[in-house]
Amino acid sequence: MPFIQINILKGRSPEKKERLIREVSDLVSEVLEAPIQSVRVMINELEPENWGIAGESVKKRNEVSK
Secondary structure (H helix, E strand, O other), X not given: OOEEEEEEEOOOOHHHHHHHHHHHHHHHHHHHXXXXXXXXEXXXXXXXXXXXXXXXXXXXXXXXXX
């Protein structure tokens, strides 16, 4: 049973997340030749202050770039 975890920043619409789940599931099913019913996808949504790039949180980087 393929289990895919995807980490993204909060802020995507429910429609975008549904599309992501559908398309990732379809691709994994095809590539691994696994039944689509066995594919699991979990989206972890993270707050910008909990994601860091180059020693700074995304929240701080976004504030600086404004």
